Amino acid sequence: MTELTDKITGIDHLAFITNDMVKTVRFYRDLLGMELNAGIGHDGYRHYFFRAGNTLIAFFEYEGASEMKRKFHGSPSTEPLGFDHLSVHVESRADLFAVKDKLEAAGIEVDGVVDHGTLWSIYFFDPNNIPLEISWATCEVVNAPAIHDSQPLEIAAEGAAPQPGHWPAVTNPTLEEDMRAYPGNGYLMRDTGIAEGRLRFTDEYAAIPEEKRSRPRPEAAE
Template identity: 50%
Template sequence: MPRYTGINHLAMATRDMEATVRYWRDLLGMRLVAGLGRAGYRQYFLEVSETDMVAFFEWNGVEPLPDKDHGVPVKGPWGFDHVSFGVSEREDLFELKARLEAAGCWASEVLDHGFILSLYSFDPNNIPVEFSWPQPGVDLRARPRMADRDPPPAGREGPDPVPGRWPAPDPASPDDRRVYPGEGREILTHDG
């Protein structure tokens, strides 16, 4: 099984990179670490932590997401509800709430979910954003918990991957291991 190191980047879309950078970098404090661009296309990366980033594509014609509160069920095509960023201190939630409100952004009250405290807001693209602080003494990664009274069969099998549920892959040939050039290589040759 692969070993994951975190979310390298979560890619979202905007039609206004200026407003997006102002919110994520200047208001939330995430460093802008890379930017790609040409006519009709931009992709910018912002650092969340040492291992995690968010990225935004700027495309003409992108519209903000429709109004939808965090975790409220919807019908029809949908694939994303909200993104939650962990914060290191309880006080960070209250600082973020004050910063968001001072900037004219809506921010919820801080809510106690038992295992985390959460603050909710929306970015300029109407992307639902949550900030979470883990409650002391509750570590779901160290001690997973299932509170669903009627989980599907896979949920009843426990937290660890179950071997044999998928076909074993064939060993990769040298041709299957070829790496092809993609977008972003210009970052390596451009200082700035």
């Protein structure tokens, strides 16, 4: 049975929606200091990525999108299940206050600094009303799971590691010769980026013979 322990090594990117990419770039790159890492744009479609450490924060631009309802971070809600807020971390207390100072100098309302016991946090909203948090860790977990719950769940007592036997085993694994992908929106960006020296293939991808990389789109195969 295939287990996914240690297969997921981090978040690649979180994707959000904006109706104005310019103000989003100004906020995340020029105010928060995140690298504008990559982007795709064509035929009224735009998808940009900002780097935060080893993670990317992405935005789709939809001009007709309405703004999110403003809900404060962590407050109870009857809205549909899904996103509450995004938190990114800084390495030091001085960095936390430096971000706070910069936000306030830009006229952005900041709540905090709040001491949550294991971290200090500030809270604010981006131009799209996405609730954001900047955190500085004051503790690190040395024995997981570190949970303090007045009504502890039995499932948490099972431990921090994935527990076997709760999901079906894989009985039909994908063969290596079938590990192919059909073309998506990034093809033009990739080809242009390679040609201009802005991108390079990863070693693993470059080692795959070109004829074994692609497959037709499902609708084209029907």
